[in-house]
Amino acid sequence: MPSFTSAVAELDASVVKITRSTNLRPVPAPGSPEELSHSHCTDHMATVRWTDANGWETPEVRPYENLSIPPTASCLHYATECFEGMKVYRGYDGKLRLFRPDCNGERLVNSSQRTSLPGFRFEELKRLIAKLMQIDGARWLPKDQPGRFLYLRPTMIGNGPHLGVQTPKEALLFVIAVPWPDPSKKVPEPGTKPGLKLLASHPDTIRAWPGGFGYAKLGANYGPSLQAHGQALAVGFDQVLWLFGQDRQVTEAGASNFFVIWENKETGKREMVTAPLENQLILPGVTRRSVLELSRAELTRPCGDLAPVEVVEKSFTIGDVEQAWREGRIVESFVCGTAYFITPVKLIRNGDVDIDMLGAAENAGYAKQLKTWLEAIMFGKDGKENHEWSYVIEGESDK
Amino acid sequence: MPSFTSAVAELDASVVKITRSTNLRPVPAPGSPEELSHSHCTDHMATVRWTDANGWETPEVRPYENLSIPPTASCLHYATECFEGMKVYRGYDGKLRLFRPDCNGERLVNSSQRTSLPGFRFEELKRLIAKLMQIDGARWLPKDQPGRFLYLRPTMIGNGPHLGVQTPKEALLFVIAVPWPDPSKKVPEPGTKPGLKLLASHPDTIRAWPGGFGYAKLGANYGPSLQAHGQALAVGFDQVLWLFGQDRQVTEAGASNFFVIWENKETGKREMVTAPLENQLILPGVTRRSVLELSRAELTRPCGDLAPVEVVEKSFTIGDVEQAWREGRIVESFVCGTAYFITPVKLIRNGDVDIDMLGAAENAGYAKQLKTWLEAIMFGKDGKENHEWSYVIEGESDK
Secondary structure, three states: OOOOOOOOEOOOOOOOEEOOOOOOOOOOOOOOHHHHOOOOOOOEEEEEEEEOOOEEOOOEEEEOOOEEEOOOOHHHHOOOEEEOOEEEEEOOOOOEEEEOHHHHHHHHHHHHHHOOOOOOOOHHHHHHHHHHHHHHHHHHOOOOOOOOEEEEEEEEEOOOOOOOOOOOOEEEEEEEEEEOOOHHHOOOOOOOOOOEEEEEOOOOOOOOOOOOOOOOOEHHHOHHHHHHHHHHHHOOOOEEEEEEOOOOEEEEEOOEEEEEEEEOOOOOOEEEEEOOOOOOOOOOOHHHHHHHHHHHHHOOOOEOOEOOOEEEEOOOEHHHHHHHHHOOOEEEEEEEEOOOEEEEEEEEEEOOEEEEOOOOOOOOOHHHHHHHHHHHHHHOOOOOOOOOOEEEEOOOOOO | OOOOOOOOEOOOOOOOEEOOOOOOOOOOOOOOHHHHOOOOOOOEEEEEEEEOOOEEOOOEEEEOOOEEEOOOOHHHHOOOEEEOOEEEEEOOOOOEEEEOHHHHHHHHHHHHHHOOOOOOOOHHHHHHHHHHHHHHHHHHOOOOOOOOEEEEEEEEEOOOOOOOOOOOOEEEEEEEEEOOOOHHHOOOOOOOOOOEEEEEOOOOOOOOOOOOOOOOOEHHHOHHHHHHHHHHHHOOOOEEEEEEOOOOEEEEEOOEEEEEEEEOOOOOOEEEEEOOOOOOOOOOOHHHHHHHHHHHHHOOOOEOOEOOOEEEEOOOEHHHHHHHHHOOOEEEEEEEEOOOEEEEEEEEEEOOEEEEOOOOOOOOOHHHHHHHHHHHHHHOOOOOOOOOOEEEEOOOOOO
């Protein structure tokens, strides 16, 4: 729960100070090295300063530039930092949309509390992003190029100058927008099937623990996991599949939630399974939640060629996955998250066992169907122009 | 182990580019608000840039100023950051000393590897600090004021501009020096006994876990623990005492290692006990190591009024501590670390039980004796002017 006191100012994105850049940056072409660098932001950024004494100051939209941070700042020493991953979509009707931005706002507030950063009314996040995209939207996502998106990174850091170990007394919330490669356009290596290869984590490295903070989108969950991630890449894998506990429960993939569709070994029924939220080990992904909600609404009865599935959030182990593969019960598998959207998994390596995840049908088509539904909502097409999960950004500047 | 390749430059603190400040900062008086703020650094800082392509660049000593950091920098999102806590001491012989700086250098390298930052030859850290203190030492720790110290904060951050989740491709190692309140000068509240009050952590929040990174001095260990720390302060405690596991093992205090001296319930012998390093839950403190080494050398036989102790690193639970208190077996207890040095503990609250830690003798004197020995080494007095744990900084500028 956010903890504000009424004595200090709340975050109010309805009032924004705008300073326009006089030195516009080149817009990188799709697939260009600049885009692939994940570092080339749009012309402006949104920033809001917070102090313990006065609360939230007036939000600003101002030219993108480096931040000036004291060498003693809390975020550089104590990882008082958290973030969100979102996208802004240029729709087929020419409109800009966010996808369920209040889910991200609420999660950012939960994350910030976990690392002692300030709370705010989560609805303000989407309004702040709208102010930024009203300025940068037309130039960076041209209205005549539907189907494109920018990656958005709302971030909060403790940037006060006090080096003593203490809860932050100053903070900065900022939002940047970054051209990002479209994961659906990634071409597999010649001679290989599409899909991710996941490397199951080694028992000596654990991403999260009950009583820890695996459920919050804190920087602290990422830095210590990069070593295993780098080792996985070095041997030709795309992400780590994080396991937990003596029984080697499957929790989540490196930067996304993991789903498997299989025939249940007891009931023989087809199940879509993902790890549960209750033990707070995994990130409650917005795409995860949307996949679960859509699947429960549409896939529990026959849907085109797709047989119905039971949709289940429960603990399962890598041993369960291996057994399902050995018994020919794997139907399909995918990871989902904002950065990589919904991407099929073709292989999991666990120790010296390579588990083929494509299933007999080489992906039955559940992931593809879910992507189609979600893209319609994100990009405002196929009758989903006014879906309740969309937030349309009105009032774009012409340039 | 540090992983350098011979193709890139290694860190070499023998060559430093020096840029002197032309705008010297006021030196705060001991006990002043500036000193108590833990934010008022000396005139200069040492910095060394690293890139994946070229390795370590030429170190610099340059005027203290804010860092210019891309909003996309790894350290702001993924907590690719680690640090050390050290002090530089003005000796009674007029010399500047570091205390076991290679221990800090080695730990910083271990920490940096754990969060995928670059390694270096750990001996270079003390040389880099020496370059900084040759410039700032005389003004900030005047030669005629022995017994004073500055807190040193060597820090490494991933500051490259790539937002994608990946091992850092750029990094900055910097060292800042901060006037710091002397913990031994802290006066207890009127009517209270000296010593810290520790609040045992609640089972729903843990600091570290096996397979995690509790043994490394990563920012990621601090941010998520500040909430519990702030709650402890709010109810009148000084630090959290972090417990782990179903059996509630005592691991460490908020920013320091925890020691208890008690009569062993089976043998009746007097023991000095602290948590072990093997399970990688706790930080391997330099003060902890020094306390253990000194105690094993000097306190296992009679020493003045102090009865001999057995020195033991082993797991023990808060239940063991409570039972020792109920049975009158507590002799003394203290925490130790660089920032708070060696400080007695007077009370631990565990749930609704207040455990009196002062012992029948109200601290037998072990902590006081250890402090005396260590201070002699740190400040070069009582025949310890040339101790092997000291590193004397030669070649100070006059001003």
